Amino acid sequence: MTAVKAPQQLIVTVYGLYAREEGGWLSVSSLIELLAELEVDEPAVRSSVSRLKRSGILAAERVDGVAGYGLSQQARAMLDQGDRRIFERPRARPGDGWLLAVFSVPESQRQQRHTLRSRLTWLGFGTVAAGVWVAPAHLLAETRDVLERDGLASYVDLFRADYLAFGDVRDQVRRWWDLGQLQRQYDDFWHSYSPVLASWKRRRSAAEAEAFRDYVRALTAWRRLPYLDPGLSDDVLPPDWRGARAADLFFALRDRLSQPAHRHVEQIR
Numbered sequence: 001m002t003a004v005k006a007p008q009q010l011i012v013t014v015y016g017l018y019a020r021e022e023g024g025w026l027s028v029s030s031l032i033e034l035l036a037e038l039e040v041d042e043p044a045v046r047s048s049v050s051r052l053k054r055s056g057i058l059a060a061e062r063v064d065g066v067a068g069y070g071l072s073q074q075a076r077a078m079l080d081q082g083d084r085r086i087f088e089r090p091r092a093r094p095g096d097g098w099l100l101a102v103f104s105v106p107e108s109q110r111q112q113r114h115t116l117r118s119r120l121t122w123l124g125f126g127t128v129a130a131g132v133w134v135a136p137a138h139l140l141a142e143t144r145d146v147l148e149r150d151g152l153a154s155y156v157d158l159f160r161a162d163y164l165a166f167g168d169v170r171d172q173v174r175r176w177w178d179l180g181q182l183q184r185q186y187d188d189f190w191h192s193y194s195p196v197l198a199s200w201k202r203r204r205s206a207a208e209a210e211a212f213r214d215y216v217r218a219l220t221a222w223r224r225l226p227y228l229d230p231g232l233s234d235d236v237l238p239p240d241w242r243g244a245r246a247a248d249l250f251f252a253l254r255d256r257l258s259q260p261a262h263r264h265v266e267q268i269r
Contacts, residue, residue, distance in 0.1 A: 007040045007048040012057065013220040015071055016079045018265045024071035025063055030269040037213055077149065081142065085226045086219075087254075089247060092136035092233040099140050100159040101125060101133045116152050124230030126176030134161075134176055135230050173236045182228055183238070186246040189225065193218050197253055206260035208267075215257035222250045 014034055019026045026034075035045045049069060052058040061070040071079070084090065101120060105113035123143055125133040135143065137160055147153045163169045173179070196214050200206070229243055237243075 007035065007044045008052060009220050010035060010038050010040060010216060011045070011048055011052060013216050013223070015058075015075075016082070017216070017219070018262070018269070019071060020076065020079065022269070023063075024076055025061055025068050026269065027063070027066050027068040031069065033268050034212075034265065037209060038216060074149075081145065082223065082227075084142070086223050089226070089231075089251075090138055091231040092138055094233050094235045096233065097137045098161045098163065099135045099137045099143065100128075100161050101135070101143065101156050102159065103131055103133075103156040105155050112152065112155065115150065116147075116155055119146055119150060119152060122227050124227060126173070126230065128176055136232060138231065170236050173232065174238075177230065177232075179238060179241075182225075183242060185225055185228070186242050189221055189246050190242065190249060192221065193253060194249055197249060197256070200253075200256050206257070208260040208264035211257040211260035212264040215253065215261040218250065218253045218257075 011031070014031070015024070015026065031049070032042050032045050036042070040048075049058060053060065053069070056072050057075045058069040059072055061068055103116060105116060120133050120135075120143075123135065123139060123146060125135045125139075125143075128134050140158065140160075143158065144153075147156055163172065196218065200211075200214070225243075225246070234241075
């Protein structure tokens, strides 16, 4: 199985799964113990937490005299928003139409331009032309929320649109998005985690610590993919599209592992 190498990503997954029900906070000792089970040593945990503090994701906080770290308001909003994309599998339907983002950022504000492009990419937008990006129409509310939250709304106009001419929309979709690269990432996830699911299916009971390790790693590997995938409708996707197969695998792992993994965390914190 392909290992998830970035401790920061694992920490964000652990916070997203288990800290929000505790007010967004985990003690230092619990975090170190949980990450040790994921083969991350204490110095790497502390170094990663420092970077997450600098990026505004975590903040040092004591609860009842116990040292720990809590999620920032920004991080909670991002995680709450991410839940819909990751766990609800929103997809377009034929005939829904498109969302166009048309933007212009002054040359003197290059960093804002970079940030805007990064946010649109992370939301799942494809590129039609310079300053014209496209996404399925169902991403409107999420796009508006993200651009307003990050102070980018003043650079962008959003439009609903239909594709009318002069090409086949399926061919255009392949030009707007790199579906081949996304397909390869779905295949990587499948090849890494289908043996994990097969192994769990052969068991009569769940080993809680192992369920925790497998679930956190699987979610950490999975959670970037729903952001890169705009949720296109089936009629414009390649006929051999394997995103649905990969999603079914992740949700089968979630159904099998989430409860025993949660019980394991409860024993530690």
